[in-house]
Amino acid sequence: MATATYDGVEVEVNDEGFFTDPSAWREEMAPIIAKEMGIDELTPDHWRVIRFVRDRYLETGGGPTVRVLGKTSGVTVKELYRLFPKGPAKEAAKIAGIPKPVGCI
Template sequence: MPTVTYAGTAVTVNDEGFFTDPAQWREDMAPLIARQEGITQLTDRHWQVIKFMRHEYEAKGTGPTVRVLGKTSGVSVKELYQLFPHGPAKEAAKIAGIPKPRGCV
């Protein structure tokens, strides 16, 4: 498995760049990952989704789908696509340091 260095820490990722061990993630890594995804600044709304993604992963073992995100995160589907334009569930999961959610292409 490849490794990537974020904020001075080497982490193991899969071929698509998703963390293989979410415990390696730290909040200071999120802005660096976001920049790689083309998101220049993480707003409070981004953080709301990122923290929700991590909470759902810890509780259920997988990240939520876009539909679930839109219904339960407090952020509408329309806004999710504005915040994470390249696929909200997939992009937010990557920034949150969790594996790609089931159902994401």
């Protein structure tokens, strides 16, 4: 298992950089993770999505997919891709310290 250090705290992450223990995440880590991924500044719109994604995870045990985000986060899919160009579901999940969302079977 790999580790990463954010805001002076060492956390366990998987091969793709997703937190293995979401409870290790703190808000101060988010901008640092985002920067690593090429998102230089977290705007209030970014935060809205990050909080939504994390709340959903805590509530349901899974990160929302792009379709769920587009339908329920109050941010359109086009806008989501502007905020998180490499894939909103994946990028927001990584910044929010939750596992990579998986499609259902």
